[in-house]
Amino acid sequence: MKFSLLSALVANALSVSAGTILWDGRFNDxxxxxxxxxxxxxxxxxxxQYYIHGSSPVTAxxxxxPDYKNPADTGSRQGAKITLDNTAYWxxxxxxxxELIPQTTAAINKGKVYYHFSLMRKDTNAPATTREHQIAFFExxxxxLKSGWLSGAPGVSDTKLxxxxxxxxxxxxxxxxxxxHNVAYEIDFNANTVGFWHSxxxxxxxxxxxxxxxxxxxNGADWxxxxxxxxxxxxxxxxEDYYWSGVYIESGSLxxxxxxxGSGPGGSSSSTSSTTKTVSSTTLSTSTTTTTKAQSTSTTSTAPSTSTQPSGCTASHWSQCDGINYTGCKTCASGFTCKYINDWFSQCL
Structure with missing residues (x-):
């Protein structure tokens, strides 16, 4: 009997944690x-790292x-609600x-790693379906992930994730x-490949x-x-409100x-009142199938100037440096170049 119980506990622990955590962003600390x-x-x-946000206090x-996490995520003590409001201009x-960025010196940009997170929305303060949203992205x-109407796509709105x-x-x-929506990006930085896991x-x-x-x-500091x-x-x-849970990066097995x-055999977090349901997902069977192509975001050409730069102004690393209606600094700090991302946004890289 004791052997059976021990075997069950070991099997459960192995099924819960298969890899090695490189960085833990589950808000437990x-x-x-x-x-x-x-x-x-x-x-x-x-x-x-907390610096990409608007001018209001952090609580805006x-x-x-605990109500903001996936109830099934017993490794997390709480989740996060991340909000865009009319002051959320950085x-x-x-x-x-x-946006939050991992603060770590771990090798999260080396070898094969898995970037985990869960994402949910509600009908209250729902993300707009008429604008493109870039979610859990790299520079x-x-x-x-993307939601809403993709820039350059036909139509007016898009309800897909x-x-x-x-x-x-x-x-x-x-x-x-x-x-x-539970997600893992399977990224092999050596092989230059990326796969997608979901439930x-x-x-x-x-x-x-x-x-x-x-x-x-x-560069390990741009997710x-x-x-x-x-x-x-x-x-x-x-x-708009976006709910996040189970954010961490691991290596080894998925x-x-x-x-x-770290959730333990029976889980350790308190239950929440969040309502969840399971839906079927639509997948593409091969990598050559493309349902929608968004406006390119990876080109490295320099964006054309669209406004006059303020005098004596220098944009720091990662900052915006050009784009339609942009009126901020257009000269990047020494060592960085203003790179075109899309018509609305160029960045010092």
């Missing part, structure tokens, strides 16, 4: 979102609660942005309210797209846990259980 204010370029502490853009840009946009590689949709599903609710991750070729460029919304004329800002590493 934060008492509230105000802890993010402790981080600065001169005091790089905590699990996240990031809030933590550093003079014309795009709304609220070079070699892989990311998409996984994209270099701007091309490789998987998509209807983004319904109160459904937790909903409490279901274990399953491979939806096998690894395909991608320009897997990352954005959050959202960037591209502007679109004629569509006013509305408040953890497919949504409970996550």
């Amino acid at each position: 934060l008492t509230s979102s105000t802890d993010l204010n402790k981080w600065s370029w001169g005091n790089q502490v905590g699990p996240y 853009y990031v809030n933590l609660s 550093n003079g840009q014309n795009m709304r942005r609220t 070079s946009h070699f892989t990311e 998409r996984w994209c590689v270099s701007g091309n949709t490789q998987w998509s599903t209807e983004w319904e309210a109160n459904v937790w 909903t609710g409490s279901e274990p991750l399953a491979q939806k797209v096998a690894p395909i070729s991608a320009s897997t460029s990352s 954005h846990v959050g959202v960037l919304e591209l502007p679109r004329s004629g569509y006013p800002d509305t408040t 953890t497919t259980s949504v409970a996550g590493p």
